[in-house]
Amino acid sequence: xxxxxxxxxxxxxxxxxxxxxxxxxxxxxxxxxxxxxxxxxxxxxxxxxxxxxxxxxxxxxxxxxxxxxxxxxxxxxxxxxxxxxxxxxxxxxxxxxxxxxxxxxxxxxxxxxxxxxxxxxxxxxxxxxxxxxxxxxxxxxxxxxxxxxxxxxxxxxxxxxxxxxxxxxxxxxxxxxxxxxxxxxxxxxxxxxxxxxxxxxxxxxxxxxxxxxxxxxxxxxxxxxxxxxxxxxxxxxxxxxxxxxxxxxxxxxxxxxxxxxxxxxxxxxxxxxxxxxxxxxxxxxxxxxxxxxxxxxxxxxxxxxxxxxxxxxxxxxxxxxxxxxxxxxxxxxxxxxxxxxxxxxxxxxxxxxxxxxxxxxxxxxxxxxxxxxxxxxxxxxxxxxxxxxxxxxxxxxxxxxxxx
Amino acid sequence: xxxxxxxxxxxxxxxxxxxxxxxxxxxxxxxxxxxxxxxxxxxxxxxxxxxxxxxxxxxxxxxxxxxxxxxxxxxxxxxxxxxxxxxxxxxxxxxxxxxxxxxxxxxxxxxxxxxxxxxxxxxxxxxxxxxxxxxxxxxxxxxxxxxxxxxxxxxxxxxxxxxxxxxxxxxxxxxxxxxxxxxxxxxxxxxxxxxxxxxxxxxxxxxxxxxxxxxxxxxxxxxxxxxxxxxxxxx
Numbered sequence: 001x002x003x004x005x006x007x008x009x010x011x012x013x014x015x016x017x018x019x020x021x022x023x024x025x026x027x028x029x030x031x032x033x034x035x036x037x038x039x040x041x042x043x044x045x046x047x048x049x050x051x052x053x054x055x056x057x058x059x060x061x062x063x064x065x066x067x068x069x070x071x072x073x074x075x076x077x078x079x080x081x082x083x084x085x086x087x088x089x090x091x092x093x094x095x096x097x098x099x100x101x102x103x104x105x106x107x108x109x110x111x112x113x114x115x116x117x118x119x120x121x122x123x124x125x126x127x128x129x130x131x132x133x134x135x136x137x138x139x140x141x142x143x144x145x146x147x148x149x150x151x152x153x154x155x156x157x158x159x160x161x162x163x164x165x166x167x168x169x170x171x172x173x174x175x176x177x178x179x180x181x182x183x184x185x186x187x188x189x190x191x192x193x194x195x196x197x198x199x200x201x202x203x204x205x206x207x208x209x210x211x212x213x214x215x216x217x218x219x220x221x222x223x224x225x226x227x228x229x230x231x232x233x234x235x236x237x238x239x240x241x242x243x244x245x246x247x248x249x250x251x252x253x254x255x256x257x258x259x260x261x262x263x264x265x266x267x268x269x270x271x272x273x274x275x276x277x278x279x280x281x282x283x284x285x286x287x288x289x290x291x292x293x294x295x296x297x298x299x300x301x302x303x304x305x306x307x308x309x310x311x312x313x314x315x316x317x318x319x320x321x322x323x324x325x326x327x328x329x330x331x332x333x334x335x336x337x338x339x340x341x342x343x344x345x346x347x348x349x350x351x352x353x354x355x356x357x358x359x360x361x362x363x364x365x366x367x368x369x370x371x372x373x374x375x376x377x378x379x380x381x382x383x384x385x386x387x388x389x390x391x392x393x394x395x396x397x398x399x400x401x402x403x404x
Numbered sequence: 405x406x407x408x409x410x411x412x413x414x415x416x417x418x419x420x421x422x423x424x425x426x427x428x429x430x431x432x433x434x435x436x437x438x439x440x441x442x443x444x445x446x447x448x449x450x451x452x453x454x455x456x457x458x459x460x461x462x463x464x465x466x467x468x469x470x471x472x473x474x475x476x477x478x479x480x481x482x483x484x485x486x487x488x489x490x491x492x493x494x495x496x497x498x499x500x501x502x503x504x505x506x507x508x509x510x511x512x513x514x515x516x517x518x519x520x521x522x523x524x525x526x527x528x529x530x531x532x533x534x535x536x537x538x539x540x541x542x543x544x545x546x547x548x549x550x551x552x553x554x555x556x557x558x559x560x561x562x563x564x565x566x567x568x569x570x571x572x573x574x575x576x577x578x579x580x581x582x583x584x585x586x587x588x589x590x591x592x593x594x595x596x597x598x599x600x601x602x603x604x605x606x607x608x609x610x611x612x613x614x615x616x617x618x619x620x621x622x623x624x625x626x627x628x629x630x631x632x633x634x635x636x637x638x639x
Contacts, residue, residue: 001521003514004507004509004510005511007509008509011508043465110516121506169602239475293505294505294507296505296510296516297499297501297505297507298507299466299490300466300493300499301463301493301494301498301518301519301522302490302491302493302494302495302519302522303490303494303522304486304487304490304491305486305487305490306487307522395467396466396467397467398461398466398467401466401505
């Protein structure tokens with residue numbers, strides 16, 4: 001049967017080739033789409049967590065917005081000990097995030113002040129890698145790092161002093177002078193135009209909050225463990241006012257984007273699957289009408305109707321196998337090509353406003369999703385052949401033999 | 405290819421009627437009684453529309469009679485379920501069609517092998533039997549040719565080989581020479597006659613051609629769906 005089925009598949013070479021091509025290119029398009037969306041999503045997550053958020057944070061529970069916690073933990077050390085003790089945590093650090101005023105001799109601007117522990121922060125986020133001039137913060141100094149745009153607006157250069165002003169613990173305005181040690185350029189308006197970075201100790205001093213922080217941020221060894229780490233830490237922290245959360249609760253907009261993209265991808269997948277199914281259905285129906293007499297002959301010489309049904313299903317299975325293999329090959333080559341050379345995506349510019357985000361995405365295969373797409377194309381091929389196959393099985397031999 | 409004698413005729417139709425109900429009802433056969441014994445070389449004759457093909461289809465279990473029965477060696481087969489009929493045809497019958505009806509994607513040998521494939525015969529055994537059958541029809545040198553590379557006569561010989569390869573009780577041939585020229589048709593009849601005489605293959609075939617009917621040892625004449633005459637010739 002296999003031999004007959006295989007030869008029947010290639011009986012009408014042009015038609016089968018068109019079918020295989022439709023199936024293959026459809027599958028390749030699905031794989032490309034899956035890979036593009038997943039690569040975009042993972043790049044988005046990497047950039048969001050790697051430039052600002054971190055993977056897991058410990059903050060006060062009564063804050064308004066977890067991304068920018070506005071309330072201080074007066075004694076973060078018990079929580080810090082818990083974080084430090086978790087073997088899944090690669091590195092962690094104390095932070096203060098708050099808005100303030102940064103002034104140069106010629107200009108004052110509102111800014112988001114990020115006070116960090118320089119030695120740890122350079123491992124939690126990759127901001128140190130975006131330095132355009134000078135160097136990243138060093139512990140124990142009163143240096144300041146800022147974006148190229150805000151430095152331009154303030155008209156300050158490396159080595160010059162700026163004054164930071166922020167509301168201190170007692171409600172007064174604290175002020176301190178910092179020397180500009182580094183200018184970064186991420187390409188993001190938010191980062192380059194609105195953020196400044198200072199050492200945590202200097203900021204604690206400015207605010208009159210020694211030993212205080214408004215968040216503890218950690219990078220875990222495997223980002224997939226972030227939820228579990230956050231959940232465990234949260235349980236260990238107990239029901240008090242300090243809790244832990246993963247990046248998914250902090251960067252909720254990324255989860256929203258991810259859900260939207262996944263929904264869009266599903267719609268595209270369904271459309272492609274329907275096109276493939278209609279193509280196969282059409283081929284098998286044409287094949288059935290062309291071969292009615294032949295089925296009559298097979299039935300006359302003793303083939304059971306079920307055998308005819310099996311033959312047609314096997315033909316489809318072979319066609320599906322060839323199409324799937326072709327699609328898998330084309331899809332894999334496409335992903336490998338754009339994984340090596342990168343794919344220019346203007347959507348990067350949209351994200352860039354909020355995050356340091358590249359316009360070129362390097363595709364990565366998502367084998368789990370690709371396997372699902374291959375299996376679905378194959379199953380759709382088999383399902384599409386059922387109506388004509390069952391119809392062939394119901395043919396009456398004498399009528400089939402009279403078919404012209 | 406002869407089989408043990410049976411008290412019953414090989415084939416027997418009793419009061420077989422066939423009415424087609426496409427639009428108005430048309431009676432293609434009206435109560436035909438016919439017995440075919442093992443080893444016969446019988447022709448069904450009659451003008452177009454007289455019911456020869458319908459009778460062949462009923463005897464070949466490709467269609468069901470509206471009334472009456474078809475029996476093989478005393479066992480009624482008309483009325484069996486679809487799978488049992490398939491199995492019966494696979495074991496007991498061989499078919500030769502007017503337009504050869506070989507499977508175009510298979511070679512001559514593969515076409516001949518097909519009934520054996522359906523029977524589940526082992527590949528080596530079925531290849532051996534197929535080559536023997538092709539040798540019997542004089543096509544042992546054309547085993548690897550596909551039907552489109554064979555002449556009409558050669559294709560019909562392959563069809564005969566396919567019909568006899570599994571040693572059926574009866575070979576049914578519906579106007580086997582109708583698409584062949586007279587010389588090739590005569591050669592095919594020589595072949596069928598030889599298989600009948602030398603190997604005991606029972607043939608029941610239909611034809612309008614007098615030259616073909618002349619070769620039959622028994623001619624059953626049909627007219628308007630009824631048996632008009634049944635003549636056995638001495639040879």
